[in-house]
Amino acid sequence: MENEINAKLLVRRAEIEESDVKLKTKIWGETKKLWVVAGPAIFTRFSTFGINVISQAFIGHIGSTELAAYALVATVLLRFTNGILLGMASALETLCGQAYGAKQYHMLGIYLQRSWIVLITCSLCLLPVFIFTTPILKLLGQEDDIAEVAGTISLWLIPVMFSFIVSFTCQMYLQAQSKNMIIAYLAACALVIHVFLSWLLTVKYKFGIPGAMGSTILAFWIPNMGQLMFVLCGGCPDTWTGFSTLAFKDLWPAVKLSMSSGVMLCLELWYNTILVLLTGNMTNAEVAIDALSICININGWEMMISLGFLAAASVRVSNELGRGSSKAAKFSIMITVLTSLTIGFTLFVFFLFFRGNLAYIFTESQAVARAVADLSPLLACSILLNSVQPVLSGVAVGAGWQGIVAYVNIACYYIVGIPIGIVLGYVFNFHVKGIWVGMLFGTFVQTVVLLIITWRTDWEKQVSAARQRVSKWSRPESEESKHNPQDAEHQAY
Template sequence: MEHEHKKPLLSEDNTVHDLVPIESLDDGDIREINSVADFFREFFSESRKLWYLAAPTIFNNVAIYGCGVLTQIYSGHLSTTQLAAISMENFVISSISVGLLGGLGSGLETLCGQAYGAKHLDMLGIYLQKSWIILNSVAIGLVFLFLFATQILNLLRQDPEISVEAGKFARMMIPQHFAFAMYVPLAKFLQAQSKVLEMAGIAGIAVCLHAISGWILMMKLRWGLFGAALVLNSTWWFIVMCPLLFVVSGYCGGAWSGFSWKAFSNLFDFFKLSISAALMICLEMWYVMAMTLAAGYLPNPKVSVAALSICMNINGWSGMVGIGFNSAISVRVSNTLGSGHPRAAKFSVIVVGATSFLFGFVVASILLLERKRFPALFTDNKQIQLLVEDLTPFLGVTIVLNCLQNALYGVTIGAGWQNLVGYINAACYLFLGVPLGVLLGFKFDMGIKGIWYGLLLGLFLQAATILLVACNKNWEVEADTVRARLKLLGKM
């Protein structure tokens, strides 16, 4: 088959862009499928490409997420109040900034992936700098969340003791807040070029250092919240500085040609796609925040919040695998659309959907079989352990839906459908999931289980709707849209 992506691409002024060959990930469009054997041939071929991207990204995500989980595990063996405080800061205060900054960074994921597929390598570095400007500007505006966390939680009528401790911890976590604003664009920039092995290696070193230093400061020296903050901040800036040095030292070739004043031009056009992505992701992350807040209103809030945080952490572990699929399919869809191979993009959706669903099902089955044992890993409190055990079936269903949904998110990011998915999320979560959860949890006295029913409804409807959209899209038209978008943004 002729490799179309090796042909030089002329810009509007008839100059040839410097090209870097895409490693054998994009071998053109898929071949005709006329039999079951043809289907499985293409399925395994596409699976190989997805896992090439997904496996290192999954390891990277699990390692980084593991730093936070290890901190919570250490705190859970020190004090129920400290565990609840870290959980409240993580799932309420930080989730607002992480959702917004992570969503804004997803706009970069769309543009870098499509530009790389179309061989406009010179645009990637400019996009990266635009994203840094936007995310750090927003991060400055969000600092008040961390400075006034106690007052915000008190205003939301959370447990006073938890609010005070969570506020202390939030103020100490401001350095991590800015590290995240730097990391998200770096990660998207490197993922678009399939440079994922290096990121996985950095994350592996980081989690090992974090585990050792956290154990010393929190378990041996008993530094509590201060020790947790010191270790987390140090780990996150290590994770940022290593890839940053790779990029600015010329490691990415034509994708980075140094800092440029062009990064300040037409920021609003770039921001529009970024804010659509942010709203898409924030609606889901803020639903988890709403669940945590609602748990704080239940009887015995320390136990409820702590149990929910353990479940959400386990869901987060599996979600890191889902996010690995998310990143891989985003790169595959954006690269294939950018290089003019719409049939390959559509087939990638089928492969990633089946793979992510199967993974979620296996993880959920293991949790159900081990539901009497695993809660003891997170806490010594018997009440919390029993509540986590009782919530495990809900957790299992959530994991299955979350894995599928994360993969489908990657499809929407790669194709640039953030606006549409923002509306879908609003309908599924704000207008259906949240009201049902509140109604069942408080009106019908179902407690945390009722709140969780609302989450499951939102997840199911959202995943089903995005899947229907993806199956019914005209992918040839989507490829034309990508070319038009790159032409427009190429003038920025």
Template sequence: MALEVQQHTRDEKADPHYDNNDNPGHDLKEIKSIKQFLNEARDENKRIWYLAGPVIFTCIAQYSLGATTQVFAGHLSTLELDAVSMEDLVISGLAYGIMLGMASALETICGQANGAKQLHMLGVYMQRSWVILTLMCICLLPIYLFATPILRLFHQNEEIASLAGKFSLYMIPKLFTYGLNFRILKFLQAQSKVMTMAVVSAFALVFHLFLNWLLIIHLRLGLVGAAIALNASWWFIVFGQFSYIAMGYCPGAWNGFSRLAFKDLAEFTKLSIGSAIMMCVEFWNLVITIVVAGNLRNAQIAVGAMSICLNLFGWHNMIFLGFNASISVRISNELGAGRPRAAKFSILVVLMSSVSLAIFSFLLTLALRDVYGIPFTNNPDVADAVSSLAILFAITLFLNGIQPVLSGVAIGAGWQWLIAYVNLGSYYLIGFPLGFVLAFPLKKGVQGMWTGQLCGVGLQTAILIIITLKTNWDHEASQANSRIEKWGGSTKTPEVNSMD
């Protein structure tokens, strides 16, 4: 099959960050030389990094809020580390997975509406998502209120369950930031306003580090101080980003609060649920891993080692979530604008970058296998347990350089329900049962559990590759146009719907 590239004007090539949605109808033509391919790949790569760079920084900064608190807690005691990790990875993790997953519905429809030049609908879509997600936050409150009994139900260590449950009560305010923050992020990403996200997150991280030092180290408030720091920092992000929008820096996309926010909620909820299942099945796989670790012998050592690896995995994942977001924006914009072949070329280019970084991550992890756990713990047994997972951990990081990109393609195209089924089969029919058998009947412990999960990730990645290769992108562009028209994209006068 012939390689294809996007056709640009001379002025467009002079600025690699231009918005190619200004030229609807220009799609791809066949590549006639290697030089032409390299030139077009270079320009597309610049567009990808223009989106991915700030998003990667934003993801790392926001993830670091919880991760740095774990570092501070780890130097109080192993029990405090386990309690904060259990709350962050299990209790908040359940909510985080649902909130982030449901937000990918907004990523699909906002990106496609932006590509189709239906800019006024972006704010409406964000408000619809706020309505749905605020209700979901209320539904999730019992998980926080009854965290200790839930952890006991999964046979977690009594000391860890008790302290983690207490910490979960302190973290209820953060739950509602999930219902607001992720929607604002997707709204801004769809318009490529990614530098704003990065700046607000940078200030929030500096603020958070100061609060952790002040409350945990200087005032010695322990986990109470940790909770105050986390809640305050997350609300700082929400207010900072929404202030940018409300002050008029998203002209056309934000026209004030609208009655249309309460229209077509059923269809929007359906896509949101599919998105949540797609993301949650994958994210909860990590939650199950840490819960199972709590049932192994030497539970505190096992949970500590797993939480450190998953913490590092989370930081690594933030980098590739940047690629996930950038390819999702590119795919949804191109499909919304009716340029299916341009979408295919974007996938090829972003995979070239992400695989290169994945190989680097693999090699770096093996080189630092004896030291990367030390900053998180004073316990040498925990550090040794982390080192023993190095090979499995390195392979996981390599696969994680491919899988999020393909998931981003799925989000941009609106395949959430299809990928949800793939994830269910890969993780819960293959990965988890295999890991359980290796960890308990075959007594392979943490290594056995991780091996099973790794097999699930490998299978999922292979299936996503096959789906992407076999996709009819002309049909996907047609589907994008139908979706926009169905959910109100043909509305011409947004002012008449305003509640202001």
């Protein structure tokens, strides 16, 4: 009897060990897939975000008014257009990811061209915002001298807005195929060039704002030209078969999905913009805006990590749903959230103790540095929340839930967060801290709601929905060849 019990225990122990080995292998395999997308995506976003930070650092040493003006334009206007274009481009992320998982490779190039058509049209509609920046900011209550300089800077940013079209769409197209290392290399190259040109034009030759902004435009367009050459010249032979008139078909469904995607991400990216605008109406606005913009920049660096995981979550979820594996999709969500949360918690502890010393990178003002130090605990809390919330947004993009999440964002951000922030900031006189606390509460509520939605989702139904979407949007490969004579000739040969 004792021997039988020992034998059963040994068998059970062997089963547990085998299960542990399988789990470790599964975790390691998913982690590698995650970092294939997340690693280059994080580095690319660091480099791209670094362009704005470098521009702000050089402009900040020109003068405090110039720094406040650039902070307003970059944080309000550029974030406004960035939110719209990135949000609308995220529809491409859903479609390309699911089509690639379903092995409908020929459709990725068609989706890319449709997205270009939609985003170019949208960018043309946004042009007046850049042209009339000064009167818009004055109408919103900003100081006249800051608004005048901001109007000059905004005109320089028009080419930057158009660069987003190529940047966002090519990134999402390549990420869906896990071919985004080329993006990272190009972004690193642009960052190095930007540092050198910014120093050359603003420090050595004293060209001021025109010098800094000229360098910024080049830094945004250099990676775009490289990405276009990679895509068009044979870097993606399975998914790019040339320009096709099919891109003009089914445009209305593409517009509708792009609009719901745009609303979802706009509501998130504009949230901090509201914080800056509310701060601009307070006393001693220049110091408050400078301090807050520095905190948002630091927070933005961490957000680049989270946005990298957003991209990875979107790609992994959409690929697995397109492939028809609900279990793999759920497992990838768990690994991505835990990985991002671990990094976020580490940075949370770091910024709690480091406080406002980083302010001197952006400014020489002790008043601004003290204000940054005072806001550092809230900055640390923002970093912790941002390590989870964008990942859940990436899950939503991968699954195609943009419309649902848009409603969640409206309720949590604009019905809960902003009103509470206004009451704390203006009624209870907690000023910037009060506004920020209210908005953090809105982010917390939104994160909890998205966690509940993700937890309670029937992922088998999401697999069916993904299959229906791929089937509805795809065209037979033979039809594409009919609309692309060069490709048909190549196949015949």
